[in-house]
Amino acid sequence: MPTIPTTLRPWALMLPLLVVILGVVTWPLFRTVSLSLSDAGLVATSGTFVGFDNFAKNFGSKAFQAAFLNTAWFTLLSVGAELVLGVLVALLLNQPIRGRTALRGLMILPWALPTVVNAILWRLIYNPEYGALNSLLLQLGVIESYRSWLGQPQSAMLAMVVADVWKNFPIVALIGLAALQSVPRETHAAAIVDGAGPLARFRFVIWPYLAGPLMIALVLRTIEAFKVFDIIWVMTRGGPANSTRTLSILVYQEAFSFQRAGSGASLALIVTLFVMLLASGYVAIMRRSALRG
Amino acid sequence: MGALSLVGLTKSFGALQTLKGIDLALKDGEFLVLLGPSGCGKSTILNMIAGLIEPTSGDVRIDGRSVLGVHPKDRDIAMVFQSYALYPNLTVARNIGFGLEMRKVPGAEREAAVARVAETLQITELLGRRPAALSGGQRQRVAIGRALVRDPAVFLFDEPLSNLDAKLRMETRTEIKRLHQSLGKTMVYVTHDQIEAMTLATRIAVLNQGRVEQFDTPEMIYRRPASLFVAGFVGSPGMNLLQGRIAGGRFLANSGAGILPLPDGFGHLSDGQAVTFGIRPEDVSLAGPDAPVALPAMVEVVELTGPEKLAVLRLGDERITASLAPGAAIEPGSSCRFLFDPAAIVLFDTATAQRLDPHPDRSRDHPARSEYPRG
Numbered sequence A: 001m002p003t004i005p006t007t008l009r010p011w012a013l014m015l016p017l018l019v020v021i022l023g024v025v026t027w028p029l030f031r032t033v034s035l036s037l038s039d040a041g042l043v044a045t046s047g048t049f050v051g052f053d054n055f056a057k058n059f060g061s062k063a064f065q066a067a068f069l070n071t072a073w074f075t076l077l078s079v080g081a082e083l084v085l086g087v088l089v090a091l092l093l094n095q096p097i098r099g100r101t102a103l104r105g106l107m108i109l110p111w112a113l114p115t116v117v118n119a120i121l122w123r124l125i126y127n128p129e130y131g132a133l134n135s136l137l138l139q140l141g142v143i144e145s146y147r148s149w150l151g152q153p154q155s156a157m158l159a160m161v162v163a164d165v166w167k168n169f170p171i172v173a174l175i176g177l178a179a180l181q182s183v184p185r186e187t188h189a190a191a192i193v194d195g196a197g198p199l200a201r202f203r204f205v206i207w208p209y210l211a212g213p214l215m216i217a218l219v220l221r222t223i224e225a226f227k228v229f230d231i232i233w234v235m236t237r238g239g240p241a242n243s244t245r246t247l248s249i250l251v252y253q254e255a256f257s258f259q260r261a262g263s264g265a266s267l268a269l270i271v272t273l274f275v276m277l278l279a280s281g282y283v284a285i286m287r288r289s290a291l292r293g
Numbered sequence B: 001m002g003a004l005s006l007v008g009l010t011k012s013f014g015a016l017q018t019l020k021g022i023d024l025a026l027k028d029g030e031f032l033v034l035l036g037p038s039g040c041g042k043s044t045i046l047n048m049i050a051g052l053i054e055p056t057s058g059d060v061r062i063d064g065r066s067v068l069g070v071h072p073k074d075r076d077i078a079m080v081f082q083s084y085a086l087y088p089n090l091t092v093a094r095n096i097g098f099g100l101e102m103r104k105v106p107g108a109e110r111e112a113a114v115a116r117v118a119e120t121l122q123i124t125e126l127l128g129r130r131p132a133a134l135s136g137g138q139r140q141r142v143a144i145g146r147a148l149v150r151d152p153a154v155f156l157f158d159e160p161l162s163n164l165d166a167k168l169r170m171e172t173r174t175e176i177k178r179l180h181q182s183l184g185k186t187m188v189y190v191t192h193d194q195i196e197a198m199t200l201a202t203r204i205a206v207l208n209q210g211r212v213e214q215f216d217t218p219e220m221i222y223r224r225p226a227s228l229f230v231a232g233f234v235g236s237p238g239m240n241l242l243q244g245r246i247a248g249g250r251f252l253a254n255s256g257a258g259i260l261p262l263p264d265g266f267g268h269l270s271d272g273q274a275v276t277f278g279i280r281p282e283d284v285s286l287a288g289p290d291a292p293v294a295l296p297a298m299v300e301v302v303e304l305t306g307p308e309k310l311a312v313l314r315l316g317d318e319r320i321t322a323s324l325a326p327g328a329a330i331e332p333g334s335s336c337r338f339l340f341d342p343a344a345i346v347l348f349d350t351a352t353a354q355r356l357d358p359h360p361d362r363s364r365d366h367p368a369r370s371e372y373p374r375g
């Protein structure tokens, strides 16, 4: 067998990976950048160079601004609710209750379902004619007649957030539960002997062990939520009246539905930029708290 | 005041009975050490005194009053834990003052108390730091400070030294002893380290499998162990224990180590009774050439530990460890003659594992049986 010089060996070993990264990340990114600077219609074409026209046009457009607000709103609501619900459920499942192990298994179920399946389930629940939610609320006397939850701009986004929270709070709860289990039992006991009530114990005993892992959950969930596409695509396709159209939906529509690949590519790069900003902001916060802790 | 009594205390976790009836009574100002192997229920007892666990049955009384159902913070106790159990994001000062803070003690009074305690423990310069920036020994001082500042009637310690290295452990042990002497407070201290138990305690309760094997002064625990368990658990190296039976008023070792004479007072034991003969290593000594009742043995191993010379002697199939003066003339592989200090011999009933006590009255019936020289 021919031998490879030692200095080249690491490169030889990494070559397949480099090829894959070049093929699925670098090249598409390069293509997207060049598309975004052109007036190409179909994704496969190249069009003519138009400089930063697409970016300027999109930043100023009503559709972009609305989609940005929708995305921010969706992210804020669903991540906020997921964190609160996740921590509460984690606290509950950390109690010495009967059947706790089974409950922990059950809890993870919504997260384990594929997003598309979850979206279809919730579309059924929200169904204006035979949906479970209508039936439940009617019987409880909250509403007087069946409503089209996903069909009205006022409720569609909230309904979407609920479906997303249902799907994603388990991962927060799971991370939270792992963190809670690292809280030393003796510190808990010391706080009880010191006379700390439940709130003081949460703040001085539990929180120091929970904050770091929750921060990671927050970062992961925020970035995911900001890029949200599949659940919305399955449930509303961005409607009604674009009330659930987020940036990723807008990118798809621009590039594929309206066949404005150049403009769509510029939107995609804008989303990427926002996500990078978010991520680096979080990294800075985490580094600061790591230095303090 | 901190008189403490545990009355018929039991605890079951599910079907498993961890504590099987603990009765201990302490006067105010005593230092009780709960000593026993891992899993024998020491922490469980301490947690029941603290009120962190409720007993299945029995009672905990502080100053004669039952404290069952009283919240830990209202029991007038403070606790120091093995893992220090400090609050990670509070400064040392707030850690120490936390109990006062939770009890709504005014800030100025709290700060004065914290400063006083920090002074006592010589950790004043650490007050502004967080626990992560402290060494293990410093953390344990802070944990002790947190207990001191509360000025409770009873201090509870759960293996407070076991995470420290040997030197720090000794220093902190002395520190705790000094605190006990200067404060005069009742302390209950859990450990499985018998040196800690011997040095700190006014009384030791040796626990085994949820029962008190012996509740006595350190000296009695060491000199007159109540059972084979205590004899084997306390002391390092442990007490020499030889299996055998009574034959004609003497001890006949099963291993063929020979027939050993018994001290006065065991004439009442019947022939053939299975007994275990116990003698501490330091009560074994080399015999001079003209000693009347010395036993012959082979010297197997000699170890100089510093203050003493440990010799493993072999007689028959039995091995006996002797703790001798460091200058003792003894060579491995040679033979020697040795004797026991008759006053130090402890005899156990092998069947019940309990100590057999001499009957001073009966021994006069058999004066001839005493083969040990007196004096």
Ligand SMILES: Nc1ncnc2c1ncn2[C@@H]1O[C@H](COP(=O)(O)OP(=O)(O)OP(=O)(O)O)[C@@H](O)[C@H]1O
Pocket: B013, B018, B036, B037, B038, B039, B040, B041, B042, B043, B044, B045, B192
């Ligand atoms: N919450 C609990 N649930 C079930 N069993 C328990 C619980 N707490 C303690 N035990 C059991 O009770 C027994 C005594 O435990 P304990 O912690 O009192 O032992 P210990 O003497 O302090 O041991 P160590 O020296 O290892 O700290 C152990 O067998 C333990 O498994």
Ligand SMILES: [Mg+2]
Pocket: B042, B043, B044, B158
């Ligand atoms: Mg313990």
